[in-house]
Amino acid sequence: MISNQQTLNLxxxxxxxxxxxxxxxxxxxxxxxxxxxxxxxxxQNKYCLDNGRNAVPPIRMFKYLLLKTIFDLSDVDVVERSRYDMSFKYFLDTAPEDGVINSSSLTKFRKLRLKDVNLLDMLIQKTVEIALEKEIIKSSAIIVDATHTKARFNQKSPKEILMEKSKLLRKAVYQIDEKMKDKFPSKTTTNELEDELDYCRRVIHIVEKEEAIREYPKVKEKLN
Known part of the structure; x- marks a missing residue:
């Protein structure tokens, strides 16, 4: 059930x-x-309005993903930083003493509420447009003073998204065992989406067979 975030924090x-x-x-x-x-x-149309337990407000869940994008953090890292970074807590509309979500909730939120791969980009782009209008930021590249991280909001094709996801998974695996390079299939050489899907499935299948590797948090996150 969707909950109303517009409550007074006392x-x-x-x-x-x-x-x-x-x-x-x-x-x-x-x-x-x-x-x-x-x-x-x-x-709101992606939630049940009057049944089930109260869900974490969608605005707060979106803000977690926006923080991920701005600061280039993993699900685990953005949640961990939200435990102690007061600017994060303020942005999330939580009290200083409030706890944080489980990082797995972000995976569920993306899968259940953001099934359209362009929806998150659209929501982020809308936020950027408003921030530009309010002159909070000066360009569509959000500049984070502390890290100089840039987050650009370019639409990507489904094939490009798959390529990026598989690359991140392989990178996480190589950090644990570089020899895994020999087990992965050759990358696709065509522009066909179905070929890229097949490649990703084979990479995932190989990783999932490696029990010692798949249980690493950074690998498990990339598998989601």
Whole structure:
């Protein structure tokens, strides 16, 4: 069941944010000036409105994914950083003492609520457009002062998305055992989506047979 995020946070510790998160912090500015209700409007038909347990608000789940994109973090890392980074907590509309989601929830959110591969890009692009309009950022490349990380929002073809995903999986595997290179099939040489799908299936099948490797968190995440 979808829950309403527009609730008043009565935590006695909310004043901490005014001390540790500067007014000119990018995440604070985005959170204060961007109306994220468009996310709720886009996703509400993907939830049951009156049955089941309350889900984590879709706006908050989207914000986790937006943080992932801006700071180039894995699911595990964005959740872990959200435990202690006060600017992240402020952006997520949580109290300083609040806990965080399980990183596996992001995988479920993508699979169940963002089945359209372009929907996340569209939501992020909408956020960027509003941030540009409010002059929070100066270009569609979000510049993160601390890391100079850039997140660009270019639409990718399904084949390009598959190629990127398989590359990240192989990279995670090679960090554990470089000899796995000899077990993977040759990369596709055609532009056919079906060929790329077949290649990805074979790579996944090989990794899943390697029990010692597939259980590494960084590999398990790429398999999702």
């Amino acid at each position: 935590s006695p510790y909310m004043g901490i944010y005014d001390i540790v998160v500067p007014k000119d912090n990018m995440l604070r500015q985005i959170n204060d000036l961007v109306d994220f209700s468009f996310v709720h409007e886009e996703l």
